[in-house]
Amino acid sequence: MAAEIENGKTLSPEQIAEAEKYKNEANEYFKNKVYEKAIEFYSKAIEIDSSNAVYYANRSLANLRTELFGYALNDAVSAVKSDPSYLKAYYRRAAAHMSLGKFKLALSDFEVVSKRRPNDADAKKKFVECNKIVKKMAFERAINVDRPEKTLAEMYQSLESISIEDDYTGPKLSNEETVTLEFMKELMQWYKDQKKLHKKYAYKILYDIDAYLRKQPSLVDIAIPDEGKFTVCGDIHGQFYDLLNIFEKNGLPSETNPYLFNGDFVDRGSFSVECIFLLFGFKLLFPNHFYLSRGNHESINMNQMYGFTGEVTAKYSSTMADMFTQVYNFLPLCHLLNNKVLVMHGGLFSSDEVTLDDLRNVERNRQPPEEGIMCELLWSDPQPQNGRSPSKRGVGCQFGPDVTENFLKKNNLEYVIRSHEVKDMGYEVAHNGKCITVFSAPNYCDTMGNKGAYIILKGKDMKPQYEVYEAVPHPNVKPMMYANSLMNLIM
Known part of the structure; x- marks a missing residue:
């Protein structure tokens, strides 16, 4: 017929x-x-x-x-x-x-x-x-119209008197104490053994990181010494055991081994709570040598659909999920390395006029808007052809090699690093070497078969070196286990 x-x-x-x-x-x-x-x-x-x-x-x-x-x-x-x-x-x-x-x-x-x-x-x-x-x-x-929103500090005040059960043998902090290296090592092993950090300490970490992030700029400047090593990691997406593998391969964060994790720490993978508390803990321990950028998944809509809100609620409470929403609003949006390399989660912009000062002046304390600089920092993607195109994701834009070249020239930069996309080898070099993608969640969602990667830079030349690795085994907890039930029904 x-x-x-x-x-x-x-x-x-x-x-x-x-x-x-x-x-x-x-x-x-x-x-x-x-x-x-x-x-x-x-x-x-x-x-x-x-x-x-x-x-x-x-x-x-x-x-x-x-x-x-x-x-x-x-x-x-x-x-x-x-x-x-x-x-x-x-x-x-x-x-x-x-x-x-x-x-x-x-x-x-x-x-x-x-x-x-x-x-x-x-x-x-x-x-x-x-x-x-x-x-x-x-x-x-x-x-929310009728009731003023509580700050995270106000939420924490009603929680800090929580008692510790006698049978809890995990990592502990005093009320006055911030995290220590010993605490972080204990926490990694505790999580590796599939145990839960006591809610008292989880709430304290959130309170402390919120107080710190509120004081940070939207664009963070980082100086890397000539002989210094600096590691940039891409999306982690709740793959806790692969995060541990990065630290196993590349060394724990320290003042001589600094890291930048470039957004999308949570969602899809079902160990997102473990990932985010580990990352927040190291940020508190090494505030000037451990950096975190906001990704498009550090937002309430993504978290409600792709699992983080459900996971936090299951492991702790809906109050804690609300706390994370507030904390994410204060994550920096991008980082400038040695005044040469700009790192953001998504990509570049629908306008050729954007400057570094524009990025410094972004008001980030909000949910990501559907257009504008903040949206594009979190959502945009590169394309091989010149010019710009509507986003394949429905948010942000796609930008070509000429857009990248014009942005770098206008702002006196050498190249950009971004994440946001699965790549077979864990990274991809595009736009004549001027736009690098790094993705650090191998075998994404236990289905994609991709490798993970991270980038090592040395301050003297800022030439990227790529370390590629395979996924490691994890407990039998499937990705998207905590995702919205409707999303699982229709996907």
């Missing part, structure tokens, strides 16, 4: 068969979690038959799995347009909207499906779950 395509031409049986062949090959890649190849073959099918809703819906899901939320949304919209009766297309559009924190739009798609299939228990369940999220968010907004 022939099929009509958008330009009015009729596809031959051979063309239909070829498109289906590409789709079936893509399906196999998808089953084997080789998502980039799946996207490639779905695209080949779409090139032949651009009116097939199934091809768009399938590619939408593959784009979701690789966090290309903008592309996923575009594909879902195309699927709905191609066949408004194809209900899976509405699920895909809902998933893309949820990934972007647009829960009301997701709810309208679930409503379409539940109305068309009133007896479908699965459709009803998804509608009900999404409706709960929307109502909860509306309720929280309403009570």
Whole structure:
């Protein structure tokens, strides 16, 4: 049977068969979690038959799995347009909207499906779950209007008198004491043995790090001595045992072994609590030799969807989850190394006029906006071609080699380091060596098969050296275990 395509031409049986062949090959890649190849073959099918809703819906899901939320949304919209009766297309559009924190739009798609299939228990369940999220968010907004938000210090005042049970044998701090190296070593082993830091000390670390971060600028200047070593790590995403492996390979943080972790410490991986307390602890121990940049996942929408909020609530309390939201708002947005190298989580900007002073002046105490400098620092990605393009993620922008070159020239810089994207070798050098990506979560989500990497710099020449490593075993706790239940249903 022939099929009509958008330009009015009729596809031959051979063309239909070829498109289906590409789709079936893509399906196999998808089953084997080789998502980039799946996207490639779905695209080949779409090139032949651009009116097939199934091809768009399938590619939408593959784009979701690789966090290309903008592309996923575009594909879902195309699927709905191609066949408004194809209900899976509405699920895909809902998933893309949820990934972007647009829960009301997701709810309208679930409503379409539940109305068309009133007896479908699965459709009803998804509608009900999404409706709960929307109502909860509306309720929280309403009570926040009527009730002044407590500062983290005020929250902590009611918690610092917590007693320590007699049977607790883990790491301890006195009320007056900040973290020590001995405490940090004990904590690493305690977490490695899958035990929980007592809530009294967890709350204290949060209180202390909040007090410190509030005094920091949005852009932090770092001086690296000529003979000094400096390590830059990318996304960790709750992969605690891989974080320990970095310290095993590269040495513990110290005044002679400084680190910068470049955002996305949490979410997806189910040991995010362990990761963040370890990182915050080392920041308190070595404030001038251990640095943390905010990533796009240090935000409330991402945390609610991808697991961190659920994990904190399960291991501690919803109050602590609220505390983290406040702390994340004060994380610096970028770091300048030896006045030569700018490090940020996402990337560059939709304007050629952005200067380092603009970055210093960003008001960061907020949730990431959907546009502007702060948004782009957290969300943007490089592209191989010159110019700029709409973001494949639906937030931020994509920027080409010319954009990077112009920014570096304007600000008298040598290159930029960013993270934010999975890379097969854990790193990628782009834009004529001027834009480097580093990603430090190997075998991301236990599915991607990528290596992890970190970058070592020496102050005298700032030439990057790349250390690549494989994932290490971890306890049988699956990624996304604490993610929003609806996200697991539709992904």
